[in-house]
Amino acid sequence: MDHALTSSSAPAYPADAHGHDVILVDGLCVFCNRLVASIARHDKRGRFLFTHIQSALGQAILTRHGHDPSDIDTVYLVTELGTPRERLHLDGEAGRIIWPSLFRIAIVLRLVPLFLLNLQYRLFARVRYRLFGASSTCIVPTEALRARVLGGSASMASEESTPHPLSRELARSPAPPTGHQGSPAAR
Template identity: 40%
Template sequence: MAAEPPVIVFDAMCVLCSANAQFVLRHDKAGVFRLASMQGEAGQALYRRFGIDPADPDTMIVVRDGMALRDSDAVLAIWGGLGWPWRAATALGFVPKRLRDAVYRLVARNRYRLFGKRESCWLPSAEQRSRVLR
């Protein structure tokens, strides 16, 4: 039985988060990741499954092998899954997790103020739709 592909749950209203989702779709040549917005049913269900309030999330997650990676661990998992040259960024894993997560949470808390908020959710192109869960 084949393993389920990892799923990135992200905020499709956030300009930074949706830009990251588009980046993943563009650079994930092997099709490793699926995406789910926290505004959609699949994303909300995954957030609830891992104890995160979808109406007030404090992190994006990467769900892999039945577990949720949060904060900077989720970012490192994404970079690692994209292959070269993006995988090189996983070298930041040497930075202590407490420090990585503190920086992640600072940006996450201020994401709308720093990067903006969309009027409506980002929607994938027709060719990307098969990789985005609803």
């Protein structure tokens, strides 16, 4: 199920993002940031752009679609950003769009019931920090990848490592944040 807009007023998205598909990822998640690099490497047509959920752009997109911007345990894909056909896709539904566009064999995801895909995404989201870690800094390694990252995050705009806006929260917490109230699993 896609999620249509809840408001008729469109936020000011970056002009170069208009009409693109944008993947929103958890900026603290080491695995998620590596996944972005992998998707970009395989996305030869440049279909996907990226932003962190925690960025101002990520927050604006989620708020516009009526989703809790603090829910970092969900995979989000916005298709046709800034157009009347803009839609937000979550978890397994997002995967059914992303992976087949990169790997033809991934078309088999359409055979897997959506509730199973969603369950798999939710279970992995709960353990990703334990398996791969969390980082309060973000380094986008290549110029080509930096060109595809939206949101104006200082840490994403240069090769230098800059503290992530949520680094203070991460430092205070003994374990990375999980199971946010706004997550679909909690609804």
